[in-house]
Amino acid sequence: MNAEAKKPTKVKVESAPKKKKKIASLEKKKARIGYLFVLPFIIGLVIVYLPMIYQSISYSFQSMTTIQGGGVKITPVGWANYQNAIMVDPTFTQTLIEGMGRIIFDVPAIVIFSLFMAILLNQDMAGRGLFRAIFFIPVIISTGLITDIDAHNILMQSAGQAIDTGTETNTVTQIVNVMDIEMLFANMKVGSGLVTYVADLVNDIFNIVNRSGVQMLIFLAGLQSISPAIYESCEIDGATGWETFWKITFPMISPMILVNAIYTIIDALTRSDNTVMAYIDTVYNSPGGNTLSAAMSWMYFLLVILLIAVVSGVISAYVFYQKRDT
Amino acid sequence: MDAVKKAPKVTKESKNKIKVEFEGQLSAWERFKLKVFSMYFLKNVVVRICTYILLVGISYIIIYPFISKIATSIMSADDFVDATVMLISKHPTLETYRAIIVDNRYFEAMFNTAVLSASTAVIQMFITCLIAYGFAKFKFRGNKLLFMFVILTMVVPHSTLKLAMFMKFRYFDIFGIFNFLGGGVFESVRLIKFTELSLTNTYWPFIILSLTGLAFKNGLFIFMLRQFFNGVPDELEESAYIDGAGTLRTFVQIILPLSVPMLVTVFMFAFSWQWTDKFYIDTFFTTTGPYTLRQIALKIPSSLTDDVQYAGGTMYTAAITNTNGILIIAPLVFIYCFAQKSLVQGIERSGITG
Numbered sequence: 001m002n003a004e005a006k007k008p009t010k011v012k013v014e015s016a017p018k019k020k021k022k023i024a025s026l027e028k029k030k031a032r033i034g035y036l037f038v039l040p041f042i043i044g045l046v047i048v049y050l051p052m053i054y055q056s057i058s059y060s061f062q063s064m065t066t067i068q069g070g071g072v073k074i075t076p077v078g079w080a081n082y083q084n085a086i087m088v089d090p091t092f093t094q095t096l097i098e099g100m101g102r103i104i105f106d107v108p109a110i111v112i113f114s115l116f117m118a119i120l121l122n123q124d125m126a127g128r129g130l131f132r133a134i135f136f137i138p139v140i141i142s143t144g145l146i147t148d149i150d151a152h153n154i155l156m157q158s159a160g161q162a163i164d165t166g167t168e169t170n171t172v173t174q175i176v177n178v179m180d181i182e183m184l185f186a187n188m189k190v191g192s193g194l195v196t197y198v199a200d201l202v203n204d205i206f207n208i209v210n211r212s213g214v215q216m217l218i219f220l221a222g223l224q225s226i227s228p229a230i231y232e233s234c235e236i237d238g239a240t241g242w243e244t245f246w247k248i249t250f251p252m253i254s255p256m257i258l259v260n261a262i263y264t265i266i267d268a269l270t271r272s273d274n275t276v277m278a279y280i281d282t283v284y285n286s287p288g289g290n291t292l293s294a295a296m297s298w299m300y301f302l303l304v305i306l307l308i309a310v311v312s313g314v315i316s317a318y319v320f321y322q323k324r325d326t
Numbered sequence: 327m328d329a330v331k332k333a334p335k336v337t338k339e340s341k342n343k344i345k346v347e348f349e350g351q352l353s354a355w356e357r358f359k360l361k362v363f364s365m366y367f368l369k370n371v372v373v374r375i376c377t378y379i380l381l382v383g384i385s386y387i388i389i390y391p392f393i394s395k396i397a398t399s400i401m402s403a404d405d406f407v408d409a410t411v412m413l414i415s416k417h418p419t420l421e422t423y424r425a426i427i428v429d430n431r432y433f434e435a436m437f438n439t440a441v442l443s444a445s446t447a448v449i450q451m452f453i454t455c456l457i458a459y460g461f462a463k464f465k466f467r468g469n470k471l472l473f474m475f476v477i478l479t480m481v482v483p484h485s486t487l488k489l490a491m492f493m494k495f496r497y498f499d500i501f502g503i504f505n506f507l508g509g510g511v512f513e514s515v516r517l518i519k520f521t522e523l524s525l526t527n528t529y530w531p532f533i534i535l536s537l538t539g540l541a542f543k544n545g546l547f548i549f550m551l552r553q554f555f556n557g558v559p560d561e562l563e564e565s566a567y568i569d570g571a572g573t574l575r576t577f578v579q580i581i582l583p584l585s586v587p588m589l590v591t592v593f594m595f596a597f598s599w600q601w602t603d604k605f606y607i608d609t610f611f612t613t614t615g616p617y618t619l620r621q622i623a624l625k626i627p628s629s630l631t632d633d634v635q636y637a638g639g640t641m642y643t644a645a646i647t648n649t650n651g652i653l654i655i656a657p658l659v660f661i662y663c664f665a666q667k668s669l670v671q672g673i674e675r676s677g678i679t680g
Binding site: 129139205209281 | 493
């Protein structure tokens with residue numbers, strides 16, 4: 001009796017993995033098609049991108065001279081390019097430090113500003129579409145050529161300054177000037193570091209607004225993914241707007257803060273009005289400077305990667321990830 | 327005095343709105359008073375006003391440069407000497423526009439740039455979509471690792487690779503195969519003397535980079551689209567498979583129509599970033615390359631070079647380059663007006679969340 005009862009169970013056990021295997025192979029078949037979709041990227045990675053990275057790194061250890069009759073002569077020079085960049089070049093180190101300081105200064109400003117604006121633009125109000133359209137203009141337009149034209153341009157610089165410091169040079173007629181802000185903060189008894197920071201921000205508002213377009217979009221997308229039911233239950237429980245922001249919106253949006261901080265750093269790296277990149281570009285165009293510029297940009301890039309690592313390490317300690325139901 | 331109350335009178339005002347009237351209702355004025363003279367309403371109004379002030383103020387910051395550019399673009403040389411002229415010209419003229427369009431061969435540059443931007447943007451749109459779909463929906467081996475490489479392409483700025491990129495396309499070669507076939511061999515001094523297949527000054531570098539999903543910020547596009555596809559329920563595709571559609575057919579007939587706003591977003595980004603691109607054109611085109619908008623960006627039209635010499639000349643030069651800028655972005659703004667709605671929609675749907 002016992003032996004008979006065992007038999008069918010045994011068969012079942014044997015057949016079960018077989019069935020599973022069949023499903024797995026079907027999935028594998030489907031997965032293989034995945035390679036087909038990703039194929040363009042794989043080809044590009046192997047044929048164009050990785051060789052390019054390898055070459056760029058190896059160029060930074062070489063020197064390159066154009067020889068008569070066309071062609072380029074390449075000689076390995078070891079760490080000489082890096083040494084030249086740090087020790088010989090008079091302005092590079094200073095530009096580098098200033099550039100890094102600039103990024104550290106800009107990142108919190110842009111992230112906070114874009115979060116603030118995203119929350120404003122997420123509200124239900126008349127003319128929201130119009131405001132959104134206006135706010136996204138810089139994303140489309142404020143790139144490459146236009147920043148280049150503006151950078152070479154007295155009129156636009158004065159326009160930027162006019163916006164930054166108020167249209168009148170006369171401090172009496174200004175609505176708000178830096179002095180006012182400093183006075184305000186001095187009365188509030190906060191540290192002078194914060195005061196100068198905020199004052200600098202106000203002076204730099206033109207720049208900040210023009211650079212926070214994509215970040216605003218990312219925050220908007222994040223805000224819209226927060227379930228309205230959470231806000232409703234908050235309201236029923238009697239939470240104020242302030243509490244709702246810090247207890248609901250802020251934790252829910254915190255992954256976006258990480259994304260945006262990193263995006264801002266990378267964006268600052270690739271912008272054409274970046275002083276370090278501009279300097280590297282002039283080095284690139286100077287005779288014999290192209291491999292030196294490769295060394296410089298790798299150094300700059302490594303510093304920025306370090307910064308990204310630190311920033312993401314610090315922020316991700318505070319990031320709240322909502323557990324998925326699935 | 328009987329308890330029978332009249333049923334509330336319901337009238338249909340419009341499709342989605344009804345009006346309910348019942349007995350003992352407060353008059354319209356009373357209701358209005360109750361609504362308006364309360365702290366809640368007051369608070370809302372104040373918050374609204376503050377919001378609008380802020381939004382209008384920041385919109386002004388964004389728009390002011392354009393107003394100023396347009397205003398100075400119709401000024402004549404005299405206006406820059408006149409200190410009383412701020413934004414409104416005393417001698418309005420369209421001479422600057424005429425000079426740029428005629429002398430700088432604006433339409434030729436625009437046509438070249440349009441061909442370049444449109445072709446690369448269309449290619450990038452489809453290729454990044456394909457790649458992102460592959461990453462989102464197929465769990466093949468190495469998916470995570472390959473996606474790390476996508477992040478890498480996003481993080482390493484192309485300006486770091488400028489020289490390597492130039493050399494890659496100046497002496498285009500795949501693992502030395504062309505070099506080998508052409509009979510050129512690496513010499514011991516590493517004298518580069520390939521059978522020169524130079525792709526500089528052609529559109530090929532742009533097309534190759536777009537075809538392989540490596541062009542400007544394509545990593546970001548792949549990331550955005552992947553997030554979007556992750557949000558598309560698997561059941562949708564499964565039902566298509568059950569109905570007998572293949573993977574490709576499911577992609578073309580089910581997924582692509584779904585993701586139109588996203589595709590428009592990617593297209594707009596790719597198109598406008600290529601349109602105003604400086605870096606890649608500087609890298610791949612020399613002065614003898616195709617005549618694009620990059621070349622006219624800082625160029626003073628030949629018929630105006632005399633006027634620039636006089637007093638206020640620097641201002642006038644700035645005004646001319648600004649007018650160049652206006653003419654460069656005018657087609658973009660035109661397209662943006664049409665695509666704006668689905669752009670915003672696409673961005674909202676991208677759900678770039680965790």
